[in-house]
Structure formats: structure tokens, C-alpha cells
Amino acid sequence: MDKLRIKGGKSLAGSVDISGAKNAALPELCAALLTADTVTLLNVPGLQDVATMLKLIRNMGVEAERSASAPGTVILNAGPLSSPEAPYELVKTMRASVLALGPLLARFGEATVSLPGGCAIGSRPVDQHIKGLQAMGADIIVEHGYMLARLPKGQTRLKGAAITTDMVTVTGTENFLMAATLAEGETILENAAQEPEIGDLAEMLIKMGANIEGHGSRRIRIQGVERLHGCTHQVVADRIETGTFLCAVAAAGGDVVLNHGRADHLDVVIEKLREAGATVTAGEGFIRIQAQGRMKAQSFRTTEYPGFPTDMQAQFMALNAIAQGTSTVTETIFENRFMHVNEMVRLGAKIQIEGKVCVINGVEQLSGATVMATDLRASASLVIAGLVASGETFVERIYHLDRGYDQMEAKLRGIGADIERMKA
Numbered sequence: 003m004d005k006l007r008i009k010g011g012k013s014l015a016g017s018v019d020i021s022g023a024k025n026a027a028l029p030e031l032c033a034a035l036l037t038a039d040t041v042t043l044l045n046v047p048g049l050q051d052v053a054t055m056l057k058l059i060r061n062m063g064v065e066a067e068r069s070a071s072a073p074g075t076v077i078l079n080a081g082p083l084s085s086p087e088a089p090y091e092l093v094k095t096m097r098a099s100v101l102a103l104g105p106l107l108a109r110f111g112e113a114t115v116s117l118p119g120g121c122a123i124g125s126r127p128v129d130q131h132i133k134g135l136q137a138m139g140a141d142i143i144v145e146h147g148y149m150l151a152r153l154p155k156g157q158t159r160l161k162g163a164a165i166t167t168d169m170v171t172v173t174g175t176e177n178f179l180m181a182a183t184l185a186e187g188e189t190i191l192e193n194a195a196q197e198p199e200i201g202d203l204a205e206m207l208i209k210m211g212a213n214i215e216g217h218g219s220r221r222i223r224i225q226g227v228e229r230l231h232g233c234t235h236q237v238v239a240d241r242i243e244t245g246t247f248l249c250a251v252a253a254a255g256g257d258v259v260l261n262h263g264r265a266d267h268l269d270v271v272i273e274k275l276r277e278a279g280a281t282v283t284a285g286e287g288f289i290r291i292q293a294q295g296r297m298k299a300q301s302f303r304t305t306e307y308p309g310f311p312t313d314m315q316a317q318f319m320a321l322n323a324i325a326q327g328t329s330t331v332t333e334t335i336f337e338n339r340f341m342h343v344n345e346m347v348r349l350g351a352k353i354q355i356e357g358k359v360c361v362i363n364g365v366e367q368l369s370g371a372t373v374m375a376t377d378l379r380a381s382a383s384l385v386i387a388g389l390v391a392s393g394e395t396f397v398e399r400i401y402h403l404d405r406g407y408d409q410m411e412a413k414l415r416g417i418g419a420d421i422e423r424m425k426a
């Protein structure tokens with residue numbers, strides 16, 4: 003297994019190109035299942051999760067190729083799709099595979115999708131996905147670890163429905179959105195997620211001929227159409243990758259421009275960074291951060307968008323770990339998303355976990371050690387901690403990092419970090 007070696011203490015300067023968002027690219031690859039026409043996605047990030055999703059849909063019979071001449075371009079054609087199935091072997095490494103369920107049901111009237119299972123950050127059930135698609139008329143049974151979904155005999159389309167989920171669910175909203183585009187009649191999604199990736203998916207579906215209103219709000223209305231057509235769509239910039247680099251610069255110090263970064267998708271995080279003492283400026287297609295000296299620790303609580311993103315919790319905690327003062331971080335979305343804490347403690351951080359809350363007493367210096375990545379954002383937080391720790395830090399099990407960051411170590415090296423991948 004590859005690991006990262008980081009020699010801490012370098013400040014960061016220069017510019018980084020932010021990639022397309024993992025959490026937009028994954029549903030958008032699944033949206034291509036909704037049409038027999040060709041769909042072209044631009045700005046698709048080079049991530050392990052994208053490779054897994056391409057494998058998953060190719061396994062169904064979909065033609066899906068990365069363009070050799072245009073980096074980031076993926077051309078998809080689900081015309082030849084023959085097997086609407088997502089097997090456990092592929093689903094187990096990537097929970098987002100559940101996003102195949104809605105489009106498959108909508109277009110083919112059947113789908114067999116493995117239950118994703120729990121993961122390091124929490125149990126992550128899919129009961130809301132099942133309940134919502136059942137409300138749209140699907141028969142879904144769970145058997146041998148699989149969701150077996152089909153339309154009742156004689157029915158060729160899902161039916162529009164009013165769906166109110168028990169909690170805000172991002173991939174749940176995306177599954178219903180995609181399913182509803184081809185359903186008969188109107189679907190109203192109440193308590194819908196408002197993450198920018200939902201808006202980006204909706205924009206893509208509208209280009210494909212879908213009739214959608216209200217995306218970006220808590221109530222989305224979809225009027226089903228009989229068929230969708232192909233489109234070309236550019237994946238929105240990754241706000242979590244952007245936020246990760248912002249935290250890295252705030253922690254290590256420096257002056258970095260993030261090209262393609264969208265400040266309007268990161269309001270709360272940027273506000274906290276400003277309160278911490280960083281200077282953050284932004285314009286069309288870029289964000290610049292300048293940071294000098296020790297930041298001031300910031301307390302926060304994760305909530306659904308537009309609140310503080312759970313996917314930024316670990317990275318900001320790394321900043322708090324070496325900031326001045328005491329902060330509290332409350333995780334409200336996932337029940338087990340503090341796996342990075344014990345690893346940070348091994349680097350010298352002073353953090354106590356009290357249920358959903360972490361109390362962090364900022365220390366002046368971390369000291370390098372070997373630490374283990376347990377999930378995607380935990381990995382990123384350990385990289386940030388390694389950038390500021392004295393001596394060398396080795397981050398093991400970075401296959402988690404590769405799931406969701408496009409060449410993170412090369413991008414960090416480009417702005418002056420002393421970081422290298424050690425191949426297994």
C-alpha cells in the first residue's frame with residue numbers, strides 16, 4: 003500500500019488548479035444512464051471513485067471512455083446497457099454506487115444494487131432511498147444484501163410522488179431527482195439537500211431535457227418527461243478540495259491562489275478562516291488565501307449545506323490543533339467521524355472526544371510520526387497536520403485519499419510542500 007512522506011515546516015506559495023467535484027461527477031456519471039444518447043462530461047476529476055464508477059457502469063454494458071486527447075473529458079453512451087446491476091464487489095469500495103438505483107429504475111424499470119454497507123464514518127443506511135423510490139411506485143425488496151427493485155407488472159414508468167425524507171440526504175435527493183425526470187407526472191421533493199452538487203446535477207439534467215424547478219432550495223419540483231437526450235456538461239469545481247487547500251495554507255502559512263475555486267460554495271468555511279486570521283479574497287474563477295503566523299482557533303458545528311460541511315470537519319480540526327486557543331467541533335451528520343482524532347493525538351495534538359463534540363486545545367507545534375488514514379477526509383487532515391509537524395510524518399493507507407483527491411501530493415509539491423508518495 004502506498005504511503006505519503008511529508009517533511010513539515012514549509013510555507014506554501016503559488017497556485018493550484020482545483021479539479022471537478024467528486025460529489026458532482028459521481029451522480030453525473032449515473033445520470034448518463036437516463037438516456038440512450040451520448041453524454042459528454044468535462045472536468046471529470048482523476049479519482050479512484052471515478053474509476054470505480056466507470057467500472058460499475060461499464061459492467062452494465064455502458065460505453066464509457068476517458069478522452070485521450072482532452073484530459074478530464076469522459077464520453078458515455080448507455081444505449082447498449084444490458085445488465086442493470088451493481089454488484090457488491092464494486093459497491094463495497096464506494097458508497098456512491100447507490101446512485102445507480104434511481105436512474106436504472108427510471109429508464110429500465112428494474113435494478114439490482116448491492117447494499118453499500120457501513121463505513122468508517124458511520125452506518126450510513128439507505129432506508130430513505132428505498133422509501134422514496136417505493137413512494138414512486140417501485141417494488142423493492144432487500145435480499146441477500148441486495149436491493150431488488152422493479153416496477154409492478156404492466157407499469158413502464160415510475161410515478162411522480164410527494165417525497166419528504168426524514169433527514170436531509172444528499173445522494174437520496176440525487177437519486178429521487180434523477181428517477182423523477184422520467185417518471186409519469188409531478189414529483190415534489192421536500193426537505194431536499196441544497197448542496198451545490200445537487201444544483202450542478204439538476205443543471206445537467208435540464209440540459210438533457212428534464213423539467214426541474216427549485217433546485218438549490220429545500221423544495222424541488224420535477225415534471226417527468228418521456229425521454230431525455232444527450233448533453234455536454236462541465237462538472238462544477240470541488241468545494242471540498244478547495245476548502246482542504248485553504249486549510250492547508252492557513253495552517254502552514256503562505257500565499258496561494260486556487261484557480262477555478264468557487265468562494266460562493268464555501269461561505270461558512272471562508273468566514274471561519276477569516277476569523278482565524280487568514281486573508282481570503284476571491285474573484286471570478288479564483289480564491290486567494292494569505293496566512294502568516296499562528297491562526298486563532300475556531301469553533302464550529304457541521305450541518306447540511308449551507309452550513310459547515312461535514313466533509314471539511316477533519317481538515318479544519320487539523321488547523322485548530324495548532325491554532326491559538328481552545329475550540330469545540332461538533333459533528334452532527336455522521337456518528338463516527340472523529341477517526342482522525344487519535345492519529346492527530348499521536349502527532350502531539352491535544353484533543354478530547356466527548357460524544358459528538360471534540361474539545362481541541364491548540365498546541366504550538368506538532369511532531370511528525372507515522373499515522374494511519376481511516377477515511378477520505380481523515381487522510382486529508384493528517385496530510386495538513388504533517389505539513390506543519392516538525393520532522394517527518396508518514397501517512398499510511400492513502401488509498402482513502404486517492405478515492406477523492408486528484409493528485410493531492412503533486413499539487414502540494416507544486417506550491418512548495420516537501421511531500422512524496424512512497425510506492426508500496
Ligand SMILES: CC(=O)N[C@H]1[C@@H](OP(=O)(O)OP(=O)(O)OC[C@H]2O[C@@H](n3ccc(=O)[nH]c3=O)[C@H](O)[C@@H]2O)O[C@H](CO)[C@@H](O)[C@@H]1O
Nearest residue numbers: 025098126127128129130131169170171172173174335336
Ligand atoms: C457521494 C456523495 O455525495 N457523498 C456525500 C453525501 O453522502 P450521502 O449522500 O451518503 O450522505 P447523506 O446526506 O445521505 O447522509 C446524511 C445523514 O443521513 C443519514 N441517512 C441517509 C440516507 C438514508 O437513507 N438514511 C439515513 O439515515 C446518513 O447516515 C447521515 O447520517 O453527503 C454527505 C453529507 O454531506 C457527504 O459527507 C458525502 O461526501
Ligand SMILES: C=C(OP(=O)(O)O)C(=O)O
Nearest residue numbers: 097098123313378379406
Ligand atoms: C464521505 C465522503 O464521501 P462518500 O460519500 O463518497 O463516502 C466524502 O467525500 O468525504
